[in-house]
Amino acid sequence: MGTYNMETPISPPYKVGIPPKQKLWKEFSSTLKETFFADDPLRSFKDQSKSRKLILGLRAVFPILDWARSYDLAKLKGDLIAGLTIASLCIPQDIGYSKLANLDPQYGLYSSFVPPLVYAFMGSSRDIAIGPVAVVSLLLGTMLQEEIDPVSNAYEYRRLAFTATLFAGITQATLGILRLGFLIDFLSHAAIVGFMGGAAITIALQQLKGFLGIKKFTKNADIVSVMKSVFSSAHHGWNWPTILIGSSFLVFLLVAKYIGKKNKKLFWVSAIAPLISVILSTFFVYITRADKEGVQIVRHIEKGINSPSLDQIYFSGEYLLKGARIGIVAGMVALTEAVAIGRTFAAMKDYQIDGNKEMVALGVMNIAGSMTSCYVATGSFSRSAVNFMAGCQTAVSNIVMSIVVLLTLLFITPLFEYTPNAILSAIIISAVISLIDYDAAILIWKIDKFDFVACMGAFLGVVFVSVEIGLLVAVSISFAKLLLQVTRPRTALLGKIPRTNVYRNISQYPEATKVPGVLIIRVDSAIYFSNSNYIRERLLRWLTDEDEQLKAASLPEIQFLVVEMSPVTDIDTSGIHALEDLHKSLQKKSVQLVLANPGPVVIDKLYASKLANLIGEDRIFLTVADAIQNCSPKFVDDV
């Protein structure tokens, strides 16, 4: 920073620039472009021949056409290992998660067969692992059972599940095609952390049923009902052999997880631990016939691949609407999870993910899933991380996983007959535990208290009421925060920083000094109808407060109010009216309104509304320093 040269003769102030007038259509189209095509998706299509455009278009829809050409044996090796690893992880998880959705175990496996295949052709993430996930399974299960009882009306329940899956897919694809992907940004990071943590605890609590071998269990998912169920069945409902098997394998799984976390090279220990647990415990139960002691087992998984389910989807009647509502909610949540995963790993490997294209891929995959007996699939946090660490190179790892699941469905499902439910519960508990992100919550507390409120609101909403209410709380608090920002923007008193001609917030730079007779206030927001009255009143209050202080100290009164407008990026008609009213009020008090550094949009509107002429063009400056130099109060001679 060059020190300010006091000897420089006062030069005429630099004129505030008025940007060249834009054509209405151009202005409109550029706003439209920034809103919906911010990522400029057609960039590569520019100046290309027609046939080339077709090829580029196909490649845009099916990224596989793009990367398959440079696919080689080295990549295949990585994908093969990663694919096998995530398959070993997903098979027991799928069986468990389908229970969260109140569906038979094979539906979880189905959902790990078709959707990953579709995604491999259309998706742009190289690291995501597709399949059923805990949170979406729980959400779907909770919302579906409110409409249809999954036990007494299993067939109708399944039909509604496919209907919801179809609409989840349609929602996702539509958001992508209409380029409304930014809508999922409205679920803030903090809200997601809270929501995920709450869902993890809810899911873990639900597992107490299988884990303790309780037969009569509440249908509600909130912590109060669940704990009541658990304790009321403590005397006669708990099955001790089940608890023994469950807890020993849970310890095994948690130790394996810990090892994988401590030593990144041993990640495969935690990855194959679930499958090993299933194999060992199944063998153990088969040998000891512990199922006769009351240890609940999986019993039967339908053999064979997915059957078509298009004819089971409700295309009319009341369940069409209900399915649509459930599908939209589940689809949005699934989308949020998948996009977050895609972005995280893309940033790690430094490649670009097109959010909207990704949504179309996920949407098509779920639409295809709904027609082949699958329920909502998305990217799984835990399996994607394993996929990444196992060295996956492309979406081929999903194809490998899909083939393994296919083989499982065709040949080895009967082997799961004696698998104890307690093991599936243990696997789910050890999987969802990592969704509880203490560190993130602590960081959120440190950075932003309001975000923490949103985070805890979502968490408590999920734990004490339901996943839906938790979501609603999170979204509401996030919106309230945005509205608060546009309703009550900050204003700051500026002072001159010593040895410079820079003016900054006095509360940030206590050494900054006020200029006698001049009050400099910065307005920290666009001036819109929602805050224009507040800003006008707040500026007048700054003036009153300052004048009171000056009067108390017998100092000369304020003669100039300099409003620093650098942060004022836009102003609307209400804002213009507020400034006009402010100007009038100040005139009555013999205070001159001075504007510093209005941006292009603001200066344009100041002239359009003739307010610039009313205030005086010679009262609008490029910088605060310019304003101060040209607005010296009359009683000060030596400034």
Place this chain on the structure above:
Amino acid sequence: MGTYNMETPISPPYKVGIPPKQKLWKEFSSTLKETFFADDPLRSFKDQSKSRKLILGLRAVFPILDWARSYDLAKLKGDLIAGLTIASLCIPQDIGYSKLANLDPQYGLYSSFVPPLVYAFMGSSRDIAIGPVAVVSLLLGTMLQEEIDPVSNAYEYRRLAFTATLFAGITQATLGILRLGFLIDFLSHAAIVGFMGGAAITIALQQLKGFLGIKKFTKNADIVSVMKSVFSSAHHGWNWPTILIGSSFLVFLLVAKYIGKKNKKLFWVSAIAPLISVILSTFFVYITRADKEGVQIVRHIEKGINSPSLDQIYFSGEYLLKGARIGIVAGMVALTEAVAIGRTFAAMKDYQIDGNKEMVALGVMNIAGSMTSCYVATGSFSRSAVNFMAGCQTAVSNIVMSIVVLLTLLFITPLFEYTPNAILSAIIISAVISLIDYDAAILIWKIDKFDFVACMGAFLGVVFVSVEIGLLVAVSISFAKLLLQVTRPRTALLGKIPRTNVYRNISQYPEATKVPGVLIIRVDSAIYFSNSNYIRERLLRWLTDEDEQLKAASLPEIQFLVVEMSPVTDIDTSGIHALEDLHKSLQKKSVQLVLANPGPVVIDKLYASKLANLIGEDRIFLTVADAIQNCSPKFVDDV
């Protein structure tokens, strides 16, 4: 502006200030205070004795205690003239407006008797004229008749009207007491202009019934239904004597209005024209017995003052909820109108209006009204303007008006028997015409195209569908605008303005020059979850675009990305994560991230999240100029 002195030796950059850590409670309470007590209402209570506080408190609730002490004969004279003038205007208007609300004529007069009296004691505006207004009457009438038929179930309809009035009052008072007055700011100026214009046209069209003497008329208020009604009755339903009387007096009223507008001193011509029209036309019909020719007349207005109506309010059953819903909507609209009027005239005479206190006054007045056979009253635009021009000094003019209305109710209502409905229609048409504010709409078009869309949306919604839909459209568009602002903020490419060390938007100052090897981008918004991904991607796109251009021109690549953060007033956890991701992406491209002028909140959070250390404290500067001087690219020696 001092020119930048090139010979100054490079001094160490000025350190960016970290504001002193605030206590959590203090931070929280100051946010709370700015949100709900921005106007610092307890300021005058500070450092006062207990008895003095009581007096101040009473005066705060009843401003009449404040101004009555300095009331004198001169003021009384002004108020007397103003009160008589607005009384002459309000009596015919009241009779007409009560028809818009589907109520008998006396209810309009009742509502000009009790509410103004209550307001005179509690209100803080000196110029507002209280009573029924056209837009609220129409809104109430439309919403009420959707629930109960006003002809066949007149008694139940009236009960629901009082219930709605009670809830309108409760809504208003509650908003004021909870200091949520800022909520009405969410109805933007533009939306109000459109809504009022649309309502005026709808009301004028409704008057065609009385004006043309049509007997069979649609109940719908949209333009299509009304025009169908009018034209289908053209052959036999129009009554020519009625049209003759109506149009001749409408011409008279419009001429009087024009005179009052052209010559401010003759405002009284337009003010008493309605009463003169009523007297003349009533006399004419009485003499000629034109009612026998099919000219519809008022026939009967109940004599006597308001009867108590507390026992008629629905305090249970389905109509309680319906009344509450209608009351809340009508109360909010009434509030918007009253507060806008209060602010306008307060600004003209330079006194302060406390919005929240004003709402309590309006609320109490409507609660009292609902118990004394009144329907929703509020401030009337046209009558308040007349009140102001007639020289009102205090709310005493409302008391004078109220007394005149009382006398009218007691003694002269029978004289209105022969008043033709066509005259009332003409009076309403001439009154609402001034609600159509072309000039404001044109100004809105000039200043802000998005505002214009909100304005036209509200206008067309009211005219073509209904007042409710118009309101909904206006509020939705206004919200969409706010959300767009927080979702897609602007970013600007900065350049150095010649002969200064000031960096500004190149599109506003085309003469500004880029610094070789450095890209300077300003982010024009707080960075929140709703825009953090967009901002990160947008910054990277600026970089890619610039690098492409440089490559095409064989110029050296960008080595520094300077992000000017002056307008970034806040950042949340999502924003911090986005900056962190940006930093990582830039590192992969060997571009150094540099921050200029982070504000107090932002710098605080940068340190709390350790991001400041990650980026490097020596990469955060007070100004862009500082950043440029300390981040000269390696290949440039002479900068």
